[in-house]
Amino acid sequence: MNKGLAASLGLAVAATAVAGWAAFAPLSVASRDEPFEIPKGTYARRMAGDKVEILPNRIDLTLGLNDQLLLRNLDDVPQQFGPVLVMPGQSFRLPFEKASTYGFDCTAHASGQMTVVVAEAPATPWERIAWRWDRLWRKTRA
DSSP: OOHHHHHHHHHHHHHHHHHHHHHHSOOOOSOSEEEEEEOTTHHHHHHTTOOOOOSOSEEEEETTTBOEEEEEEOSSSOEEETTEEEOTTOEEEEEOOSOEEEEEEBTTSSSSEEEEEEEOOOOSHHHHHHHHHHHHHHHHHO
């Protein structure tokens, strides 16, 4: 067997093994929390005219995996998130138990709005592969 064919065959076997693992291995995350911080000075910068974008407009969560939004207010002023006032130095954890799209008023956003999309946990092998790929893609872009 020539070296090129052997290398191609080895690469195909490795790719099949990785795809099999991604499809059938149980999904796990280090924590169910999806943390976001409001940095110190955010309010002052916004009042000075800076377009401060500290939180994404949309946060994607997955039931049973990362289904708790954790907001930490490190700023000097209270921040409103939905019906909750998060005081300076406080954290607010919001667990989700139903897949849906949620809209919240949020003073940490220039627009004053934030959307949280909670998806069902991936059930099929293809969905697990897509979920893992999406998580990997987001980490490399962050």
